[in-house]
Amino acid sequence: MLPNRTVRETKETKMISHLNVENLEIRYNVNAAEPAITGVNLEIKQGEFVTVIGPSGCGKSTLLHAMGGMLSPSSGGIYLDGIEMARPDPRQAAFVFQDYSLFPWKKVVDNVAMGLRFAGEDKKVALEKARAELGFVGLADKADKYPGELSGGMQQRVAVARALALKPKFLLMDEPFGALDEQTRRSLGQELTQILHDAGQSVVLITHSLEEAIFWADRIVVMKAGPGEISKEIVVDEPWPRSLEFMTTARFDDLRAELFHRIQPTTASEAK
Amino acid sequence: MRPSTSAGPRRTIVWSLRILFVVVVFGGWILANATGSISPIILPQLGAVLSESIELLRESEVWAAAGITVFEMIAGFGIAAVAGLLVGFVLSRKPLRSAIFEKLLAWGYIFPISLVYPLFLIWAGVGLPSKILFAAASAFFPIAYNTMKGLSAVPVRYLKVGQAFGASAQATDWHIRAGASRPMILSGLRLGVSMATVSVVLAEMLGANAGLGFMAQQASSQFQIPKAYAVVLILVVITSLLLWLMETLLRDPNEKLKK
Ligand SMILES: Nc1ncnc2c1ncn2[C@@H]1O[C@H](COP(=O)(O)OP(=O)(O)OP(=O)(O)O)[C@@H](O)[C@H]1O
Ligand SMILES: [Mg+2]
Numbered sequence: 001m002l003p004n005r006t007v008r009e010t011k012e013t014k015m016i017s018h019l020n021v022e023n024l025e026i027r028y029n030v031n032a033a034e035p036a037i038t039g040v041n042l043e044i045k046q047g048e049f050v051t052v053i054g055p056s057g058c059g060k061s062t063l064l065h066a067m068g069g070m071l072s073p074s075s076g077g078i079y080l081d082g083i084e085m086a087r088p089d090p091r092q093a094a095f096v097f098q099d100y101s102l103f104p105w106k107k108v109v110d111n112v113a114m115g116l117r118f119a120g121e122d123k124k125v126a127l128e129k130a131r132a133e134l135g136f137v138g139l140a141d142k143a144d145k146y147p148g149e150l151s152g153g154m155q156q157r158v159a160v161a162r163a164l165a166l167k168p169k170f171l172l173m174d175e176p177f178g179a180l181d182e183q184t185r186r187s188l189g190q191e192l193t194q195i196l197h198d199a200g201q202s203v204v205l206i207t208h209s210l211e212e213a214i215f216w217a218d219r220i221v222v223m224k225a226g227p228g229e230i231s232k233e234i235v236v237d238e239p240w241p242r243s244l245e246f247m248t249t250a251r252f253d254d255l256r257a258e259l260f261h262r263i264q265p266t267t268a269s270e271a272k
Numbered sequence: 273m274r275p276s277t278s279a280g281p282r283r284t285i286v287w288s289l290r291i292l293f294v295v296v297v298f299g300g301w302i303l304a305n306a307t308g309s310i311s312p313i314i315l316p317q318l319g320a321v322l323s324e325s326i327e328l329l330r331e332s333e334v335w336a337a338a339g340i341t342v343f344e345m346i347a348g349f350g351i352a353a354v355a356g357l358l359v360g361f362v363l364s365r366k367p368l369r370s371a372i373f374e375k376l377l378a379w380g381y382i383f384p385i386s387l388v389y390p391l392f393l394i395w396a397g398v399g400l401p402s403k404i405l406f407a408a409a410s411a412f413f414p415i416a417y418n419t420m421k422g423l424s425a426v427p428v429r430y431l432k433v434g435q436a437f438g439a440s441a442q443a444t445d446w447h448i449r450a451g452a453s454r455p456m457i458l459s460g461l462r463l464g465v466s467m468a469t470v471s472v473v474l475a476e477m478l479g480a481n482a483g484l485g486f487m488a489q490q491a492s493s494q495f496q497i498p499k500a501y502a503v504v505l506i507l508v509v510i511t512s513l514l515l516w517l518m519e520t521l522l523r524d525p526n527e528k529l530k531k
Pocket of ligand 1: 036054058060062228
């Protein structure tokens with residue numbers, strides 16, 4: 001039933017794209033004592049699944065927004081295949097935001113088609129693609145509902161479909177399941193991340209969950225606060241497909257322990 | 273404002289009580305007639321009012337009057353809607369503008385414009401135009417105010433999505449600002465409809481030479497009490513139909529979900 005997404009294939013047939021963050025500094029306020037993030041260097045290759053973890057307020061969202069061209073750097077820059085990302089381009093990097101960001105006044109299918117319409121796609125074609133994308137995330141039968149008629153988990157799947165509809169090179173997800181209850185969060189997270197993985201979609205995923213950060217990652221970016229910086233990058237070289245068994249291995253435990261200590265200082269304050 | 277009884281287990285109870293209410297009112301009326309406890313000059317025979325109504329509906333005079341009244345309501349509302357949406361939109365464009373005019377619009381909203389109706393008579397005469405302008409002036413304020421408020425209070429997170437997905441300025445206006453403010457604009461328009469209808473009837477009673485309000489006023493001043501009641505009855509029915517129609521047209525398609 002799943003349409004055959006072809007980024008894996010692209011990887012072999014076309015040049016692989018690179019998203020480069022170079023010496024990035026972001027200040028929200030010129031007078032602020034401390035930048036939100038500083039000295040960030042990061043390279044992401046198409047096809048990679050990168051997770052970002054770090055204490056609350058360390059600048060994860062800031063980094064992600066900057067990577068998608070939503071913030072202008074105070075210094076340094078973001079480059080896609082060597083070209084500076086001056087403004088958001090959802091065909092290059094598309095967002096899934098943390099809060100439910102669907103438009104409640106539009107039907108689900110129109111929400112998904114919206115990005116395509118903004119990009120100048122013909123209405124009919126956009127709606128067809130939107131329906132296909134909804135099928136991809138398993139929500140074909142909800143196309144003509146309004147977002148308010150869907151559960152939180154379904155709404156986030158719609159937001160994923162909205163981003164995927166543009167066939168972005170990079171999918172930027174900011175704690176997409178953060179607002180869901182534990183149960184939904186697990187099952188939906190598993191399901192969606194699996195789909196994205198199978199499709200070879202390049203993903204940058206911000207998460208608070210140590211398990212999520214390790215299990216899905218080709219690479220984990222660990223950030224620290226004050227000022228926001230990357231404190232470590234960890235390559236997770238466990239081959240794909242990964243079974244749940246991976247979570248029971250010593251390697252997984254070691255990684256979890258390492259992450260736990262690295263983000264420890266503020267975990268107490270964010271136990272909300 | 274509409275009562276929100278569209279669904280729920282109490283539905284049958286609510287409707288039974290409503291019907292009971294109507295029965296009590298008309299029952300009381302008949303009883304008062306029978307006992308003669310209220311003078312027929314104040315409360316005529318229910319039968320007389322009903323037969324007078326049927327009589328009236330056979331005459332073209334009442335239909336012409338009703339046509340005039342409905343036309344004034346629709347024209348007044350139409351002008352107010354166009355002007356209100358336009359002004360609200362223009363004012364919402366710049367924070368400074370909306371800050372300057374917000375209080376003024378809010379004040380126009382609550383000010384009883386009927387106080388200055390005599391001025392409308394001076395400006396536009398005793399015919400239709402004064403009614404239409406008066407209705408338009410009354411309905412304008414809630415429409416302009418709600419439009420301005422709705423458009424300038426679009427949640428940032430929706431605008432952020434638009435930015436992330438590369439929406440042009442026009443697309444942002446049309447797909448995001450208009451959509452996000454739609455419930456508020458529609459409620460302004462619905463308020464406008466009731467303002468326009470009330471204003472027309474009031475104006476026809478205060479100074480006019482045509483329309484149902486004028487007819488009712490004439491009949492009562494000539495002590496044709498059953499006729500006055502009958503005209504008011506027709507007026508109530510027509511206005512209710514018009515309000516119901518406009519409410520239906522101006523309902524937000526996903527409004528029920530927000531409750
Ligand atoms: N729009 C903004 N204006 C000013 N300061 C901001 C803004 N957004 C974030 N900040 C500040 O920048 C810093 C990093 O915030 P950011 O939202 O990127 O953190 P985060 O790692 O995503 O946190 P969380 O895990 O709680 O989502 C914080 O100190 C925050 O207060
Ligand atoms: Mg964040």
